[in-house]
Amino acid sequence: MLKQLFCVLVIIGLLIKKHQATDYDQYDYDWLTAKPRPEASTPSSTKSPDDDDVIVDQLDNRKAVNSEISGGFSNEKSFSCPHAKPMLHTGESVAQLSPEDIRIVGAMGDSLASGRGLWPFTDVEFRGAAFPIGGDANMDGLVTLPNILSQFVPNLEGISHGMGSKSALPDYQFNVAEIGAETEDLPQQALELVHRIQRYVGRTLKNKWALITIVTGSEEFCEKCEPPSRTSIRRALGVLRRGLPKALIVLLGPVHVASTYRQNINLMRPRCKCLEKMTGSNYRNLFDVWKTYFVDLENEFNTDNGTFGVLSIPSLAIHSRNPQSLLVPGKPLLNRKGHSYAAKWLWNRLIAGPNYNISLIALSEDTYYCPSLGCPYIRTVQNFKSCTILTEEKWRKQNIITKEHKTGKEARQEVIRTNLAGVIAVILGLSMLSVLIFGTYFYCHGLKATKGRFDFGQTTTELEIEQQEEK
Numbered sequence: 001m002l003k004q005l006f007c008v009l010v011i012i013g014l015l016i017k018k019h020q021a022t023d024y025d026q027y028d029y030d031w032l033t034a035k036p037r038p039e040a041s042t043p044s045s046t047k048s049p050d051d052d053d054v055i056v057d058q059l060d061n062r063k064a065v066n067s068e069i070s071g072g073f074s075n076e077k078s079f080s081c082p083h084a085k086p087m088l089h090t091g092e093s094v095a096q097l098s099p100e101d102i103r104i105v106g107a108m109g110d111s112l113a114s115g116r117g118l119w120p121f122t123d124v125e126f127r128g129a130a131f132p133i134g135g136d137a138n139m140d141g142l143v144t145l146p147n148i149l150s151q152f153v154p155n156l157e158g159i160s161h162g163m164g165s166k167s168a169l170p171d172y173q174f175n176v177a178e179i180g181a182e183t184e185d186l187p188q189q190a191l192e193l194v195h196r197i198q199r200y201v202g203r204t205l206k207n208k209w210a211l212i213t214i215v216t217g218s219e220e221f222c223e224k225c226e227p228p229s230r231t232s233i234r235r236a237l238g239v240l241r242r243g244l245p246k247a248l249i250v251l252l253g254p255v256h257v258a259s260t261y262r263q264n265i266n267l268m269r270p271r272c273k274c275l276e277k278m279t280g281s282n283y284r285n286l287f288d289v290w291k292t293y294f295v296d297l298e299n300e301f302n303t304d305n306g307t308f309g310v311l312s313i314p315s316l317a318i319h320s321r322n323p324q325s326l327l328v329p330g331k332p333l334l335n336r337k338g339h340s341y342a343a344k345w346l347w348n349r350l351i352a353g354p355n356y357n358i359s360l361i362a363l364s365e366d367t368y369y370c371p372s373l374g375c376p377y378i379r380t381v382q383n384f385k386s387c388t389i390l391t392e393e394k395w396r397k398q399n400i401i402t403k404e405h406k407t408g409k410e411a412r413q414e415v416i417r418t419n420l421a422g423v424i425a426v427i428l429g430l431s432m433l434s435v436l437i438f439g440t441y442f443y444c445h446g447l448k449a450t451k452g453r454f455d456f457g458q459t460t461t462e463l464e465i466e467q468q469e470e471k
Contacts, residue, residue: 053266053280054256054287060314064353064384066374072367075140079151081370088376089395091209094248094302094309095382096390099152099351099371103208104197105145106158106174107133108189108236109215112255112342113177117333119163125179127160129336131343132213132252133175135159143340145213148347148368157201157208172200182220183228186236194243210247212240213346215316217254217290222272222332227289230297237301237310246307248380251297252346253290253314255334257326260319267323271332290314302381309380311350318345344368353379 073079084090084098091101107113111125113133118126128136134144139151146159158174166176174196176189193212198205214236217228233251240249257267269275275283291314298312318334318341320326326338334342344367351369371377375387 053264053269054284054315060354062354062384064355064375064379064387066372066387067353067355067379068374069352069369069372071370073151073370074367076138076151081152082373082376083152084371084376086392089390089392090377091246092390092395093305093307093382094380095305095377095387097209097248097309097378097380098376099149099378101209102149102153102156102211104157104174104201104205104210105133105149106193106197106210106212107160107177107215108186108193108212109177109252110181110217110219111177111179111333112218113175113213113215114166114179115160115163115339116179117328117331118336118339120335123179124163125165126163127166127169127173127175128162129339130160130175130177131334131339131346132215132250133158133160133177134339136161143343145211145343145346148343149211158197158210171196177215180219181216182224183216184232186214186216186232187239190236190239190243194239198243206245208246210244211250212244212247213250213252215252217252218268218332221254221286221290222268222275225272225274225278225286227286228293230293233293233297234300237297241301241308244308247309248378249301249308249310250346250350251294251310251312252316253294253312254287254316255342256315256317257323257334257338258317258319259323260321263317263319267327268332271327271330287315298381304382309382311380313346313349316342316345318342350378353384 071081073081083100085100088098090096090098107130111117113130115126115128115130115134116123118129126134128134129142129144131144133146134142135146135150135156136142137147139147146156149156158172160169160173160175162169166178169175174193176193176196178185178189181189197210201208216233220226220228237249237251240247255268258265259267269278269283278286294312294314298310301308301310303309318326318338320341326334326341328335328338348367348369351371374389375383376389377383377387
């Protein structure tokens with residue numbers, strides 16, 4: 001009986017552990033071996049390639065419905081974007097994710113996310129000013145994605161502040177990017193990021209949407225001229241999917257800096273010894289491989305009505321009349337102005353979709369788009385082709401009807417799913433009660449017994465009594 005009780009307790013313990021385990025607890029850490037970080041290369045020349053590079057505007061042929069933008073703002077004072085909440089029901093899935101739903105921001109990747117080059121003439125990592133995660137100052141003084149998001153929702157969690165490496169700054173800043181990081185490093189970064197978020201956000205994580213920006217490829221593309229590690233990116237996305245209940249992952253590829261008048265020429269190329277030697281056709285072929293990998297991973301990790309989505313952007317394409325003013329002298333890095341341009345471009349891309357240049361307002365470097373009235377959500381794969389607006393009142397009515405239809409076995413299963421911890425506790429309590437009752441019964445019965453457990457037949461005393469009775 002005790003052996004059976006022990007087996008029951010072991011099984012229940014395994015169920016509890018499986019229910020509560022985090023992703024980083026389930027992983028084998030043996031493969032997470034650090035490798036030396038390559039130093040950034042210095043360009044041998046500053047001339048532009050003789051032949052054409054990639055026509056960035058043709059990298060993404062998708063179109064997003066209802067992407068026509070009719071409003072924008074340029075600073076805090078001019079911010080006048082209509083809020084979707086509380087009139088509309090948002091945040092139910094990636095297809096209905098509003099900027100107002102974002103509560104957590106995080107960043108992974110290389111020097112662009114760590115803020116290297118933002119402090120002039122040094123390699124200090126100025127994470128508080130990095131475009132995907134920085135939160136120093138405000139939108140008027142420093143353009144970053146979180147500072148723009150803060151116009152829609154205050155008190156974002158995970159924003160980076162100050163300067164230093166990821167280990168020198170507090171863990172509640174969800175920026176795990178590192179100088180020289182490549183796509184092979186992304187699984188380890190994802191594990192660390194999930195660990196930080198789960199540790200500091202806690203139980204409320206299941207109710208909070210996270211926007212995670214993976215900035216990768218610029219240094220790897222520049223240093224090695226090789227395709228990315230598709231397996232590593234896939235493993236990193238898997239870690240994020242299992243560790244974050246509600247998340248939109250923006251997978252951002254290599255930077256493409258070009259003149260407004262010659263948008264196909266990437267000015268990063270002459271700053272990279274490896275890329276500078278490549279012909280235009282070889283460069284385009286290599287870029288096509290990056291694009292293909294990104295698109296394939298996007299297709300793999302997206303579902304129609306899920307709460308986890310991946311938005312792949314093969315290239316961060318920044319155009320300017322004076323593109324050299326966006327770059328750190330002598331290095332393949334963006335300066336402060338370049339990061340401001342990157343933040344504005346990425347925001348407009350998230351709000352309007354791939355064809356974000358289709359707009360009723362004048363496109364300028366100082367304009368931030370408001371969410372479209374026809375689709376007031378972040379433009380994701382799930383709402384490119386179809387964007388449905390649902391009012392809060394209509395959603396409540398649909399939710400009531402859905403609950404009324406759930407009866408019988410389906411209703412019982414839902415109750416069990418939502419109360420799994422309570423069900424396990426009840427099972428454990430009943431098991432212990434059963435053991436106590438049966439154990440007491442058998443113990444008391446054993447005290448009254450006249451024979452031992454291994455006694456067979458009649459004892460001497462029983463034989464004498466039987467003989468006397470026969471006489």
